[in-house]
Amino acid sequence: MCYEVRARILVPMTSAATTAATRNQARDTTNPLPRRALDWRLRFGALSLVWGFSFLLIKVGTHGYAPFQVTFGRLLFGTVVLAAAMAVKRERLPRGARIWAHLTVAAFLLNALPFSLFAYSELTIPSTLAGICNATSPLWGMALSLVALSEDRPTRVRVAGLGLGFLGVLTVLGAWQGFSGLDARGTAMALLASLSYPIGWIYVRRTLAGTGASHLSLTGAQLLLATLQLAAITSLFTSVPAHFPLLPLLAIAALGTLGTGLALLVQYGLVAEVGPTTAQMVTYFIPVIAAAAGVAILGESLTWSTPVGAVIVLAGAGLTQVRPRENR
Template structure:
């Protein structure tokens, strides 16, 4: 559910969407200040948390009527449609240049097509609550990879402690002390791989598209368009047409795409632009809580004590890895 444009200010899946368009000059900025949003940023922050938190429930409902690739294709199709409307409304164009489109194709695969498909397949066999918690490990994977791949990220005691604490939380959620009893290894592995795919994509984007002159909306719209094309090619190869029209799962897929992929990206961009990536990235820590509550309350999923406890440990570890040392 991440769509990323180049940024050097954040390491989480929810806050790397920072516009790279050139800033107006000082006189221009003074003469034409940006219009103040009509909706308070706290309300939009809460809405984004709810939308992304409920996405895992929507994936579960969607896969009850359609194949995982079909769910992912529908999600990307409706998400791209929302961004297409936003591009037309703002009269922005898609980026130009084969090199840019080539990098965006890789980003689309790593940040959209692959993780969205893996989460859909994972939720065939694991609860939506577990999928939401696995998604919360993305900052941990991101920090571990960035310490190796990005020279500007230096290991500190706090970050190393956060990594250790976070992965201890993962073991707690999975019930390592009881030999992972009752755990579906295939579904869990796919959910964790999906979470790992996000930071791999972020690092790729930071290395290839940082400093692009194209706007966030333009790059993200092109990225989702390319991911939709990728799924349009893959879906017919591995699935057959549905034998019946499942209405509720279809509505879930529409909501997943239009809200969880399209509208969420626009909300995220607005939050980052208004309050900065540090505050906007806090949405990451609310997602597993909301996903767990939704799965238990609306889908009747069982919740062992180790799940919420482990989730809190994961969130605490992720928060430590994102903390910056004061100078």
């Protein structure tokens, strides 16, 4: 999951072109969006499930393949889905060396780096914890936007949300117990992955906003570049598997086609139909579904501090998105 930095708010998005969704909404209201065959609430629920189960799929994928291989497969399958969508809509890849240079950085910060960090983190931490760490992205985003975005002004409510959110992180990690039983390296990787998203979106806002290219075109190019990056890294640091375990391979295929490719298309459709504010609410369901899937399917243990801390994290993240009334 990625972030669009939009008018004093960090909105969870999924590609370097989500600003196109905002432009689409600003068009003449006399031309309403075509009626969708599937109600947006059902698509919202499906997106929550797909992204929530992504952490379980990562864990299963690492049971048979190296983390870089999991990430490469995820990006490859996702790119195939977007390439098919571009072929159907007769979309072309963006043009211009400048756009491709910025997309290369965006692909690393928004796809290659966080996907790889999550895959490595789940070698040593439960998928439930990885999903909760992912929910800290709005907190990191708000903190970074205060520094990097001059138009973003702090308010008491948002600062309180930031403090509350990181208190929730400490609760999840069991700080009062000295973080005993916690794999520090894996947890740090998951938190760094969640930090990479807002860093990437601040970069995207500064470099790719207003390019005129379509959402699908920029997203397809971004995933293609991330796939090429992982292809190079995977060939350098891993060897070709001697055998291909079926269940982990199916998990990677599902992670790429559903959790990356199709999810991007569904998310953009939601933003265009109901707006980014409503669409971003999917973020608050992901850790709940990730925790439930990890416990029910993988048999991961869950202490009381994990769900309590997760609720605090989500409450804090919600407060960081509150804007002054005059700016709404």
